[in-house]
Amino acid sequence: EFVHELAGALDGRDSVDCIFLDFSKAFDVVSHDLLIAKLHGYKIDKKVVYWISEYLSLRKQYVVLNGCQSEFADVTSGVPQGSVLGPLLFMLYLNDIVGVVSSPMRLFADDCVVYRKIRASDDVDILQADINAITDWCKLWEMNINFKKTVHIPFTRRRVPSLSTYTINDEPLTVAYEYKYLGVFLTSTLSWSKHIDYTVSKASRMLGFLARNFKPVPRSLKERLYFSHVRSILEYACTIWDPHTAVQIIKLEKVQNRAARFVLNNYDRRLSMTRAKQSLGWKELSFRRKNLRLKFFNNIFHCRTGIDRNAYLHPPDYISQRKDHVYKVKEFRCKSDVYMNSFFPKTIRDWNGLPASVVNIVPNDMFYSTLTS
Template sequence: MLGTELKSTDHHPYLGVELASSMDWKHHIQNVSGKAQRTLNFLQRNLYKCPQKVRTQAYTSLIRPTLEYAATIWDPYHQRDINSLERVQRKAVRFITGNYRRRSSVTALRADLGFPTLQQRRLASRLTLFYKIHNQEVSVQIPCHYIPQDTPSIKTRRTHEEQYKIIRARTEVYKNSYFPATIPVWNKLPASIVTSTSSQTFKTKIQQLVSSDQSELYMGSVVPAAASLN
């Protein structure tokens, strides 16, 4: 460009998200979890004597937004990446409750605080965005090859008529990108949620659903840490 040879790079930040030539989010998640952990370390040093309410507010205001910025797009599917993010919240739960006893269950402490897992929150965010796209509340269109020509032929009492085609993916990267990963979950949602009259009502219902005992029905498959990216 203008006589200067441009250097190639495998990954580079753009609008706060680390884009990679391999189309995976490993570098971005490493950056996000590292930044969130450094913020948590700062809060632990300075707010350890504060009431639990203050520590909770600090976490939800300063750390969780870092862990969730643009997460509807880069929602990870490798277990190692999911664990990397959840590890920060688990440490934050210890900090908020002041309970560092080894025999204490972090899962129970998290439930007492009313915190869903970050994976559950990302799923709720993805589905809420899809609801807005479906109802043309945002300037994003669903690709035409996902839209069925006729009413879905498979319909049970637990499904709905607002279903989309499921496209077979040949790679894990494409399979776990936004539309291919979200549409199968959307198709499985109860009609009472899909037909919500507003995005806020949908968001409330979907948060309750993914935080419930039924959440595993909607989480989808997770690739183990040792699996290949290809």
């Protein structure tokens, strides 16, 4: 949804200023007393709040260094990491921060971004006021913003962007043109070249490690290692960045080609990679990415995600009785490649092109297995 908003803004020749906030030791500094007060504010059952209070209280910690143990110290802040409740309690603690800003804001655990379309100087002032409000909220709730890791990225298609200056406590924020957000590199032009290069490099390093250390193992184990440790890297969040250029598609597929050689233990240059992958039953990564997009879209269409389908999926102006299926969705009008090849516009075109026998399948597992076959 966030990338769709950015791509749509760029398609309309708008600029979007994004402030990616970094909270210092976010999970460790949550005040237990303030958290309990906030839970009461949410009108959560008093018995549940009392139980959570008991769960957090009387925790102690100590340090061992060179065999010497320190004295016990009381733990009065932080949510227990690695626990089931920890992330939920943190989200409840942070959730009301969205109420202090007027600009759009997105939260995922301790990753936070506030952003705004910049059409006039007033928009810059509003976004700066939101940053000030966030700073005040952090002081009130004893959270700390890591100034050095908080960055401003101007998303724009303009060759010479007009840069605005944003500050925290009168210190100007660093301007960056790329940022790794939730494991995906975003650039100011929404090009995916940086992320794809990073993905190929990371997957290649892992494949090299497997090839060096698991050469004599059975083929079935090699294949499982590839699926779990390499292909998972190649397909992480690929519904967002699925490339449309041949150069990037080939670059990603080359990693799978090398993986096929590793699994088959065949490094003969004359080996046909198409036949090698067919013998393994592997599909092209581009085919898999398309199907993964459609699988996710099917979940959105049938309201099985947190995404509001009515915000993105609308009835078409016309349905051809001969060519179209009854689940056809209105396609987006796009002026730029960035928007045209983003998730919703691209996947809606693919969805509308599916046969009726496929889109009529409601269970997602059956839908996906039909696509892949």
